[in-house]
Amino acid sequence: MKTERPRGARRLATLRSALPLAVALGTVLSRSDTALAQAPAAPSLAGSWRAQLDLAGGPLRFSMELREEGGLSGILCNGEACQPYSRVEALPGDSVLLEIGDYAAAIRARVTRDSLVGSYRNVGNRGPRTIPFRASRGSWPAAPPPESILGRWDAFFNPEGSPSPRVLELRRTERGLEGTIISNTGDSGLFWGGMENGGFVMSHFDGSFVYMLTGALEGDTLKGIFHAGLTSQRPFVAVRSTGAPHLTPPDRLVEADTTSAFEWAFPDLDGNLVTNSDERFRGKVVIVEIFGTWCPTCHDSAPIMVDLYRRFRGRGLEVVGLAYEVTGDPAIDGALVRRFADKFGIDYPLLLAGVNDDESPNATQPQLDGPIAFPTTIFLDATGKVRRVHAGFYGPALGGMNEALERELIEFTEQLLGEAGR
Amino acid sequence: MYRVTFRTRHLPALCATLIAPLALRAQASTPLDAERADFAQWLRTSASSPYAAVFHQPLAGDLVFGPGAQAALSGAPGATLSRTRRGLELRTDEGRRAVPRNRDIPLGAWRIRVSSSSRADVVTVFAPMTTPVDHPGWFPYDADLVIDGELRRPEAPAQRPMLGLDGVEVTGTLAGTFVGRVSDAEVSLTAYRIPVPGSEEAEVTVFLRDGTSGHETYPPGRFVVLRPLGGARYRLDVNRARNPFCAYNPLFPCPLPWPGNTLSARLEGGELYEAHEN
Numbered sequence: 001m002k003t004e005r006p007r008g009a010r011r012l013a014t015l016r017s018a019l020p021l022a023v024a025l026g027t028v029l030s031r032s033d034t035a036l037a038q039a040p041a042a043p044s045l046a047g048s049w050r051a052q053l054d055l056a057g058g059p060l061r062f063s064m065e066l067r068e069e070g071g072l073s074g075i076l077c078n079g080e081a082c083q084p085y086s087r088v089e090a091l092p093g094d095s096v097l098l099e100i101g102d103y104a105a106a107i108r109a110r111v112t113r114d115s116l117v118g119s120y121r122n123v124g125n126r127g128p129r130t131i132p133f134r135a136s137r138g139s140w141p142a143a144p145p146p147e148s149i150l151g152r153w154d155a156f157f158n159p160e161g162s163p164s165p166r167v168l169e170l171r172r173t174e175r176g177l178e179g180t181i182i183s184n185t186g187d188s189g190l191f192w193g194g195m196e197n198g199g200f201v202m203s204h205f206d207g208s209f210v211y212m213l214t215g216a217l218e219g220d221t222l223k224g225i226f227h228a229g230l231t232s233q234r235p236f237v238a239v240r241s242t243g244a245p246h247l248t249p250p251d252r253l254v255e256a257d258t259t260s261a262f263e264w265a266f267p268d269l270d271g272n273l274v275t276n277s278d279e280r281f282r283g284k285v286v287i288v289e290i291f292g293t294w295c296p297t298c299h300d301s302a303p304i305m306v307d308l309y310r311r312f313r314g315r316g317l318e319v320v321g322l323a324y325e326v327t328g329d330p331a332i333d334g335a336l337v338r339r340f341a342d343k344f345g346i347d348y349p350l351l352l353a354g355v356n357d358d359e360s361p362n363a364t365q366p367q368l369d370g371p372i373a374f375p376t377t378i379f380l381d382a383t384g385k386v387r388r389v390h391a392g393f394y395g396p397a398l399g400g401m402n403e404a405l406e407r408e409l410i411e412f413t414e415q416l417l418g419e420a421g422r
Numbered sequence: 423m424y425r426v427t428f429r430t431r432h433l434p435a436l437c438a439t440l441i442a443p444l445a446l447r448a449q450a451s452t453p454l455d456a457e458r459a460d461f462a463q464w465l466r467t468s469a470s471s472p473y474a475a476v477f478h479q480p481l482a483g484d485l486v487f488g489p490g491a492q493a494a495l496s497g498a499p500g501a502t503l504s505r506t507r508r509g510l511e512l513r514t515d516e517g518r519r520a521v522p523r524n525r526d527i528p529l530g531a532w533r534i535r536v537s538s539s540s541r542a543d544v545v546t547v548f549a550p551m552t553t554p555v556d557h558p559g560w561f562p563y564d565a566d567l568v569i570d571g572e573l574r575r576p577e578a579p580a581q582r583p584m585l586g587l588d589g590v591e592v593t594g595t596l597a598g599t600f601v602g603r604v605s606d607a608e609v610s611l612t613a614y615r616i617p618v619p620g621s622e623e624a625e626v627t628v629f630l631r632d633g634t635s636g637h638e639t640y641p642p643g644r645f646v647v648l649r650p651l652g653g654a655r656y657r658l659d660v661n662r663a664r665n666p667f668c669a670y671n672p673l674f675p676c677p678l679p680w681p682g683n684t685l686s687a688r689l690e691g692g693e694l695y696e697a698h699e700n
Contacts, residue, residue, distance in 0.1 A: 056649050056650045056651075057650060057652075119456070121460070123464065123468070124618070125470070125524060125535070125537070125588055125590075126586075126587050126588050126618075127461055127464050127465075127468075128460050128461060128464050130453075130456070130457060130460065132453065158595075162579065162581065162595060209622070211622065226622070228622040228623040228624075229618075229623040229625075231625050231626070231647055231648070231649050231650060232618075232622070232623040232624050232625050233626075233650050234615075234624065326522065326525070327522065327525065327527065328512075328519050328520035328521050328522050328527060329519060329527065330519065354509050354520050355509065355520045355521070355522035355523075355525075356522065
């Protein structure tokens, strides 16, 4: 029961309750200089971190390495595939910012001696979204997968709604379980993980894509869930591949007009128009690479294009890259493409062809019929006509398929050069 | 005596100084509070906040921007947006530039976005916000409105075009019927997987009306993304109910209420609404 106290008693009570506060304040003020002088150094961020994003379907794991020499920097890794943070910055209040500038995304976390706790955030057209983030010092253990789940699996995502074909490639490495998801237009980059509770867990986080694949073997069928973002989950089922085609072959995805010379006319990074009828390309075998600097698979294919060009340019091969970029602003897109060229040492022309929305690549390539994948590699013979269109690319995450594709591209280029008498 | 007087007179300010930061931190201490604060900040300050939209309509033929033009932007540089063989293009006195879909590009102090839908390209123009945004806020958190239930599979696969949160038309895939209990009453709501353009994400979402719709909350309804709990179990957290963009700005098209998703109970959780003056 509440009882009303006399005014004087209430004031006394107020003072009494305020006393510890005032004493504490006085203590803080009188010792502030000393305290500042003796403040413990901020915990070092340097070292290996086992990081995770807490999705609704469980933790998406990745690794980080942070360094302090020459300023803060760091990388985030899915297995052996690593990429640098664009900025690592210590913030006031024992916090740290890990920025992934290419995707307007960042991780902010409070730092204690041995842990980071915060959130990953990026902003889409519907507003910001955040996913809880945690990290502790150390590295994730490698839990080797059993033989029974390794290999190539023919999968369907959304098996009960609108089934969408995929191929899963799973393999055992010294880091545990690695693999990728292949669609009709390429692979989703390297997934890394291991075994847990009788099933497997693999993840891929690159700052933009937040993907995780969980599943288990039931009889001779793999069943599981493909997680994307905080809450999106799509079931999949997969059976062991028989070798029969499950996806549309990459060279049959896109049909091309083969009756006349393949045409293009786009500005290079200095604003000069470059066309297929330029002297440089006339009478030569040409590889046209449709790419975007935003496309991870295009980063996988670029070294192959550079290698082909260096290997065969003496015999009359030309390569031209048609970039479909993010903004449509030549200054911004040009800078992105220049950085891409520097990264891979590209010395063939790169042209600003358009933007990477749903329509632009098809609209600017009227001689191609079918959804254009990134990258798409178009082989022109010495008459300038399309001889082959290869949609997508099998990246290093696909191991043997990557090597086989490289051999195939080299052999086909040699074939075209041979036909041209070069 | 002086010291006592000083202390008592300044105690509220002193306490406020010491306690306010703690209190603010406490306010933003739960993930939901942090989410709400982040979203409100985005609405108030983002250059492409729905509050900043000043023009929104399907692209039909050329669209001319500038003073006295179709899209009359006072003080904006003259420009024409067209569909060409090379894709979308914006022509200004400075030349031509490609326009990517679903991303913002600058036009002077304005920003233009062409949202791609299955039926049309829709152009939105955002102007710098000159007046502060007065977001109506949220109902206080209510743990009873965190509803765990079952998503029952549909009898047959179905897809249909629908407006998403941002007024962009997408193809939703029927995910099933969410069945749970609120205050001892069973609720049954149709849920669709709504794709996020340009990503592999497709969130299981309900668009619902309840006893607060048209009163404290937006009349046509609110969106709630279901959180998977494993198996067929899902969580419908009404505290996270969000308004469609048309609630912030009548320029955006509004989704029609989904048939069968109107509840008679008052669900006093999630985002609030105050009617526009016009």
